[in-house]
Amino acid sequence: MDGNGRWARQRGKHRPMGHQAGFKTTRAIVEACVRRKIGALTLFAFSSENWKRPEQEVGLLMDLFMRGLKSEVSKLHENHVRVQFIGERSAFSPKLQAEMQRAEEKTAGNAGLRLAIAVNYGGRWDIVNAARRLAAQVQAGELQAEDIDEQVFASAVSLADVPEPDLFIRTGGEIRISNYLLWQLAYTELYFTDTLWPDFSDEELGKALEFYAGRQRRFGQTGEQVEANA
Numbered sequence: 001m002d003g004n005g006r007w008a009r010q011r012g013k014h015r016p017m018g019h020q021a022g023f024k025t026t027r028a029i030v031e032a033c034v035r036r037k038i039g040a041l042t043l044f045a046f047s048s049e050n051w052k053r054p055e056q057e058v059g060l061l062m063d064l065f066m067r068g069l070k071s072e073v074s075k076l077h078e079n080h081v082r083v084q085f086i087g088e089r090s091a092f093s094p095k096l097q098a099e100m101q102r103a104e105e106k107t108a109g110n111a112g113l114r115l116a117i118a119v120n121y122g123g124r125w126d127i128v129n130a131a132r133r134l135a136a137q138v139q140a141g142e143l144q145a146e147d148i149d150e151q152v153f154a155s156a157v158s159l160a161d162v163p164e165p166d167l168f169i170r171t172g173g174e175i176r177i178s179n180y181l182l183w184q185l186a187y188t189e190l191y192f193t194d195t196l197w198p199d200f201s202d203e204e205l206g207k208a209l210e211f212y213a214g215r216q217r218r219f220g221q222t223g224e225q226v227e228a229n230a
């Protein structure tokens with residue numbers, strides 16, 4: 001979800017206004033995904049590198065996050081959304097951590113959209129964290145090093161219980177992954193748009209889904225093989 005700051009600047013406003021507008025977009029897009037019966041949506045809300053931003057901006061993002069959690073969770077729950085957070089949450093205030101846990105617990109039994117919010121998240125952190133967890137299991141004698149394969153590794157990274165993403169969308173014109181779900185994106189279709197996040201809409205989401213529908217997913221096979229199996 002990139003482009004909040006530029007969106008504000010283009011309007012002669014301060015960056016926080018962009019984040020406010022971006023928050024509204026996020027709410028609308030989650031609703032759109034519910035309406036479109038999308039199975040899972042993972043949002044990159046705050047990266048492990050975003051702490052480098054000015055203290056005031058970080059504070060505002062935390063505020064928005066906290067307010068968002070308080071104001072949105074009931075509605076999400078009503079819409080059968082199951083909320084989950086990925087990332088290193090120990091860096092957040094105890095209050096925020098408690099709110100995150102509350103949201104997860106309240107919605108844990110929901111069978112609708114799997115909404116994951118990546119906060120203080122980094123793809124490399126995720127992989128290192130998985131390696132550390134598996135190493136601890138080996139150390140404890142619960143796992144043999146030679147039994148670690150891709151499947152075992154995949155079960156140790158974030159979102160292990162959610163299907164791998166089919167489509168990645170980045171707004172704001174940058175053509176890079178920026179340390180997002182590095183492991184999970186191995187076969188994901190990548191979609192980039194110049195639209196700034198506050199301007200992203202259900203219509204724009206529709207364009208991304210159309211792009212996705214036009215892709216042939218070969219997973220290493222030839223096009224002919226894929227067509228024969230279809």
Ligand code: IPE
Pocket residue numbers: 001002003004005006007022045046047050061172197
């Ligand atoms: C993305 O918008 C929002 C967050 C990282 C929270 P930016 O704040 O990165 O907006 P630009 O890139 O400066 O326009």
Ligand code: MG
Pocket residue numbers: 002003172
């Ligand atoms: Mg940016």
